[in-house]
Amino acid sequence: MHNFKFGWIIPIAIFFVISFPPLFGHEILAIVCGLVWGVWIGFAIVAAGTFIGEIGNFYAFKHLCSTRGHKIEKSSIIYSSLGRVVREGGFKIALIARYSAIPPHFTTALKLVT
Incomplete structure (x- = not known):
């Protein structure tokens, strides 16, 4: 290469x-x-x-996967509680999730679906 x-x-x-x-x-x-x-x-x-x-990843989850994310959030208490924490915590929680051991691609998808 x-x-x-x-x-x-x-x-x-x-x-x-x-x-x-x-x-x-x-x-x-x-x-x-x-x-x-x-x-x-x-x-x-x-x-x-x-x-x-x-x-x-941002645009794919924002435009293509948001309805599926809301559907999963309604059926699972774990995703529902995680989504609520991210939504209510705002930038501070998003930043903490970004610097945590969670891979960055997952946190990008999580922030957009929730």
Whole structure:
């Protein structure tokens, strides 16, 4: 990938794909980017891929999955209570969830569905 002219687009595309539904492998791909391109260029590629993936995740859950989320929230007490905590807690709770051990892709989806 390093020797291709636009080889850096490949991991960005993979970051975008693993943001849905969200999938695992983000950390492994970040390590590979650091090994292939070095620390600073690898960091830029990971940052760009993560940002684009999060934007895609945000709009997908906002426009495509909100009705399903409300349906699940009505049928499950766990999702209902979690949604209520996030809605009533506001930015502070969203920030705490973002810095917690919960993967960022899940917290993006959680904030939008609730």
